[in-house]
Amino acid sequence: MPIEKINTIVSRAVPIPIEEIDTDQIIPARFLKATDKIGFGDNLFRDWRYDNNNQPIPSFPLNDAKYTGSILVGGKNFGCGSSREHAAWAIADYGFRVVVSSFFADIFKNNVLNNGVLPVQISESFLSEIFREIEHNNEAEFKLDLPNQTFTIISSGKSESFDINPYKKDCLLNGFDDIDYLINKLPEIEEFEKTRK
Amino acid sequence: MGKTLFDKIWDSHVVSEISDGPSILYIDRQFIHEVTSPQAFSGLENRGRKVFRPDQITATADHNIPTENQHLPIKEQLSALQVEKLKDNSTRHGITYYGLGDVYNGIVHVVGPELGYTQPGMTIVCGDSHTSTHGAFGSVAFGVGTSEVEMVFASQCVLQPKPKKMRIIINGELGKGVTSKDLILYVLSQLTASGATGYFIEFAGSAIRNMTMEARMTVCNMSIELGARGGMIAPDQTTFEYVKGRKYAPQGADFDAAVEKWKELYSDDDAVFDKEYTFESADITPMVTYGTNPGLGMKIADSIPSVSSIEPSSQETFKKALKYMNFEENQQLLGKEIDWVFIGSCTNGRIEDFRLVASILKGRTKAPHINTYVVPGSYLVAQQIKEEGIDKILEEAGVELREPGCSSCLAMNDDKVPPGKYCVATSNRNFEGRQGPGSRTILASPLTAAAAIITGKITDPREFL
């Protein structure tokens, strides 16, 4: 089952300049009762986005009309905590295709990649520059270039390259899916099992 | 060059490597639960496939279940549906399922070891980050997302890049009233919640060697809170004795043969780790957390650090955490009044934890204003609590014992801490709202939690020992 491809994306960005954003904040546990993958975007950052009376908190970036776009920018150690892939589903379902931070938790990184969302890890100083750029001009645009592995602030042309595993890059560029890959390898896996008996 | 314990197990499970890419890693055992598996089953079925190796998968319902009246149908509709799905999916695909009321039901990371599914040298995954718990047996065990749960359904493999290796050595012997929970909270306070991201940790040193299996599980359980992919401990006589005779462990001559193999599971003297840390037991006391990630902890008698002592880039996060907890910089927490105590979870919901709790509660009574969730990690733990008379001690102290499950660790069920209230918890995460929207969690050992039940305050448990 193919995932949505990514190549280059030019977009505005939504900033959440907070460090250690854990997956309990991205999608609180009480929304994990569903048995399908749809609709999680409505509860993305639920407890930061809505108050106790379910009223939107205007100051939270997702509720602030001046921020929009398919790029989410978060502080260091983004996605730490629980392995719930629901966090990745919520981010994808909300419409983000790229998450930018100076540091990602491991499981989260795998989870978003498996859902066609690209984690872009950049330096601490470049991250601060991006936050400053958005603060200065919330219509600022950014360019993600996956083939060349660069992320660019368009106004200043300032750019940084990021790492991605070549296999994963290939998957995203072509929309390939790990599970299909493994299913094609079943004969080899069965051979391997015989060597271990 | 020698190999680390991690290398030995990992390398022997690699089916093949994708050039410039992850390895195809063979998984010996997968555990599943109701929350992170339904989408993996439907994904698999949408591809028109069956589970490839159902015998190597075990299911238990734990996250989303009530801890009262488990003999009755689950009231909450969505939870009932999720548990029902796990049962249906497991049955349809030939997977062993331990449902509510089953004598082998319980929290997935408590059940695996106690039934002997978890053995040295294995690769183990589960759609739950605390799968790292099983590393205490000298296995490579790590949490995965639902896509990877589906990969294992389809192929008994996952695609994983090999992590880097870290060793954490703890010398000396833990003092009286200092538990393995304090040890790992101490390491967290030193290395932070992202200190081991990208690494797989091996814990070593005399403090670890002297620990029981249950204490080791607590350490490995929380290795994930350091950001690590997992944590592990080389198996030894303590490990072999724990595994021996358990339901799904090898029996008789098979067991002896297995032990011979397990004895080779250690890091060679000349093995190289990418990073190494050493700590001294003498520096560790009972610990509490004061912030909203498990790395923000301190010795129970210390004061919360001042903002200026925190690295400038992290000061905003630190202030945000204190604001959420309604604590001040430089504040002492000893004597601070609290409202709730939660004893349980896959970190500290085993029989030894309840023995520790009983050692303090015996002959004493609960502070009147304190509410509790005291929850065994499994039905077998619950049974043993009764056999040892710990239930009586709890009852006499005025503390109610609930039925097994994850409970207030993640509060997917009704076991929530109300907004603004402080809860001393033996679980592993103190994130904002983790125990219910607005709840404030202080992580601590079972001893410290028990002392808080008696005094209603944050109390050094050594006062009672």
Ligand code: SF4
């Ligand atoms: S007890 Fe808590 S940490 Fe452990 S498996 Fe359950 S929810 Fe996860």
